[in-house]
Each structure stands twice: as structure tokens, then as C-alpha cells.
């Protein structure tokens with residue numbers, strides 16, 4: 001794929017702050033009217049409604065040092081005793097969740113994210129896993145994944161997690177260029193990363209993912225193309241190539257990043273174009289805007305079948321399931337309600353000591369939210385939306401329900417259709433190849449809350465490009 005001739009015009013029109021749509025409504029809409037009691041009601045509804053396998057997310061936030069670009073919810077400490085105390089609280093939370101669910105409820109998907117789960121020793125990780133297994137049963141085909149930072153991860157970690165049943169591993173790489181690594185405070189050699197990928201493959205992890213970021217300081221198309229070819233040598237099953245979300249107003253440590261060294265918006269778009277070219281050229285399928293998977297990987301197969309879904313854990317082949325979550329800042333999604341735990345360790349500990357869920361805020365979706373959520377997920381994941389499926393699923397007339405949005409999408413001038421990003425026909429909306437880079441902008445047309453969240457004195461979202 002090459003950058004379109006009118007790229008500059010597209011950038012002028014579409015490069016603006018906008019959500020990444022890991023959820024709809026976005027976390028910005030969460031409010032503190034949703035607490036422990038609401039969550040308990042939704043868990044009761046879950047028990048009454050369905051015995052489908054659930055998803056389980058566990059957040060382990062600790063890292064030894066902070067990477068300058070990091071926008072995740074992390075706790076930086078070299079003190080292992082601080083992190084050990086956290087595990088006791090996590091065990092309490094796992095017990096609390098289980099006490100509201102039937103004994104041995106099945107889990108079809110589990111993900112441990114962070115921070116860096118492998119900050120902990122293999123023994124500590126095994127203990128947490130055993131606590132979960134004490135209450136829950138994993139389905140035979142459960143996806144069980146973990147995020148690891150290669151710089152602190154040993155073969156023993158990978159062996160222990162594999163023997164517990166983990167079958168997916170995701171490694172942060174970001175960029176192999178030494179100049180970029182220095183600027184982001186993350187020195188990580190190609191050889192170290194290769195060793196862990198080869199070991200993971202040898203011991204049977206079915207899917208190995210690598211995270212990259214484009215838009216970091218000192219990146220050029222030439223330098224990043226070299227990183228891409230090194231990644232291709234490793235042939236991971238999946239690659240996530242994130243757009244650098246530069247949000248210094250939210251993450252104060254990002255102020256240390258030298259703005260002058262950041263690539264221009266044109267270069268950033270060219271970096272994405274080079275990434276898409278490299279992976280498609282090597283036989284990967286494009287998953288959403290910025291993920292890639294080998295056709296042998298189940299995500300690659302799902303994209304061919306237009307059956308991809310997305311939740312807080314990332315892209316998945318499992319249709320939306322209820323998700324319980326444990327750990328600071330973790331977000332659950334149970335029977336129409338998002339619930340988010342406090343980000344503060346002290347509050348997390350005190351709520352659990354009092355036998356309460358440490359929920360700080362959340363959001364109960366209504367029908368309109370669910371309709372828009374479906375539309376946005378389809379566009380983000382599968383780049384197309386069949387109007388008849390929405391009509392059937394929600395008993396609406398798509399064209400009438402979304403008359404205003406369709407008019408905005410298809411206006412004769414300056415609209416996503418006029419700019420070649422989408423085509424809207426009687427049956428469907430299809431995102432065109434050039435529109436994939438701007439799919440967030442296409443989804444923004446369907447976001448009811450966005451007009452309320454933009455134009456304020458402080459930005460809320462990172463830029464779409």
C-alpha cells in the first residue's frame with residue numbers, strides 16, 4: 001500500500017484528537033455513580049442469565065523502571081516486598097469475585113497484563129494461577145495469555161507459565177534502533193528478544209505477539225523499516241504496531257520526551273504505511289488498523305471470515321463475553337456494565353480488607369450504547385458493517401436510526417465518503433484501504449458522546465494519526 005496523493009489534505013482534515021475505541025462508550029464516560037453494589041447486581045444477573053464461559057483479566061502493574069513513552073497504568077518500584085503485598089490483595093479479590101459466581105464457573109479466555117507480570121518470580125505467578133484454578137475451570141480450548149517484558153523475563157518464567165497452561169505470550173519490543181531505545185529509556189537487544197521468541201516457540205506457545213510503536217522520537221521510515229525487517233526475521237504470529245499516544249497532560253513523565261525529536265505527522269503516517277506494506281508483503285493479514293497476524297493464526301483466520309471481535313484485552317475471535325477483572329485499574333464488563341477498579345494501591349487494599357470490590361467508577365450501557373458499540377466494533381475490526389445484521393440484532397431500521405450519521409458520512413464534499421475513506425451502499429458500509437488508517441475518524445461519526453468531549457481547554461484523547 002502506498003500513501004495516497006492527497007495525503008496532506010487527508011491529514012489536515014482527519015488528524016485530530018479522537019478515541020482509540022478499546023471500548024464504547026470510552027472510559028472517559030465512566031463515572032463514580034457505579035460502585036461495588038452495582039457490580040454485585042450485574043454479577044447476580046450474569047448468574048441468572050447464562051453459564052457461558054467468561055473472560056478473566058488480571059492486572060499486575062509493577063515495573064522496575066519506567067519507559068519514557070509508557071501510557072499504561074504502572075507502578076514503578078524496585079522493592080519486591082511492595083509488589084509481594086499486592087499479590088495478597090489480588091488473592092483476596094479473586095476469592096471475592098468467585099464468591100459471587102457459581103463454584104467452578106468456566107473461563108474461556110484469560111489475560112494477564114501490566115505493567116510487567118514477569119516482574120514477579122515464576123513461583124509467585126504459579127501461586128496466583130493456583131488461586132484462580134481453585135475456583136474456576138478453564139475450557140479445553142481456553143486462550144490464556146500473558147504480557148512479558150523481555151528485559152526481565154527468563155526461560156524459567158516462560159517454562160513455568162507454559163506448564164500452568166498459558167498458550168499465548170506477548171512481548172514488548174517497540175523499536176530495535178539504539179538511538180530510539182535511548183530516547184525512550186528502554187535498551188533491549190535484538191538477540192535477547194530473539195532468544196525468548198525462539199524459546200517460547202520451542203516450548204509450545206501457540207501464538208507469540210510482538211508490540212511495536214510508531215511515532216517515537218528519532219524514528220524515520222528508513223530506521224523503522226530496519227526494525228520491521230528484524231521483526232519479520234523472528235516471524236511472530238501476531239504484531240501490534242501502536243500509534244504512539246503522546247499524552248503529556250495525562251502522563252507527566254512523557255514531558256521528558258524531546259518534542260523536537262518526534263516525527264512529523266506526515267512521517268508518522270508514512271511509518272504506518274511502511275508497517276502495513278512490510279507485513280502485508282510478508283503474508284500477514286491486517287487486523288483492524290494496526291495489528292497483523294499470520295494466516296495460520298486464529299486471528300488471521302477470523303479476519304478472512306469477518307468474525308473478529310475486540311474487548312479490553314485486544315482483538316479476539318470470541319464473540320463478546322462477560323469479563324471479570326482483578327487488580328488496580330482493571331476494567332471488567334459484565335452484563336452491560338463497565339466497572340473499573342481504583343488506580344491507587346492504598347484504596348485497593350482498604351476496599352478489599354473491608355470485603356468490598358475496589359471499584360472506583362464505571363458505566364451502565366443503555367440500548368443505544370449497545371447499538372453504537374456494535375457498529376463501532378464492526379468497523380474497527382472487520383472494516384465493514386452489514387446494515388441488515390444490525391437491523392436484525394437490534395430490531396431497528398439502520399438507515400432511519402442513523403440518518404444523521406449517514407448524511408455526515410456521505411456529504412458531497414469533505415465527508416469520509418467524498419475523501420475515499422468509506423463507501424456507503426444500500427446494504428453496507430465498507431472502509432476502503434486508505435480509510436483503514438483513519439478508521440478511528442470513521443467511527444467517531446457514530447460516537448454520540450464525542451461532541452461533548454471535544455473543544456474543551458484540555459485535550460482528552462490522543463491524536464488519531
Ligand SMILES: C[S@@+](CC[C@H](N)C(=O)[O-])C[C@H]1O[C@@H](n2cnc3c(N)ncnc32)[C@H](O)[C@@H]1O
Nearest residue numbers: 069070071114115147148149172211242244245
Ligand atoms: C504493558 S506493556 C507490554 C508488556 C511489558 N510491560 C513490556 O513493556 O514489554 C503494553 C504495550 O503497550 C504499548 N504502549 C505503552 N504505552 C504506549 C503509548 N503511550 N502509546 C502507544 N503504545 C503504548 C507498548 O507497545 C507496550 O508494549
Ligand code: SF4
Nearest residue numbers: 063066067070115149
Ligand atoms: S512499557 Fe512495559 S516495561 Fe515499560 S513502563 Fe510500560 S508497562 Fe513497564
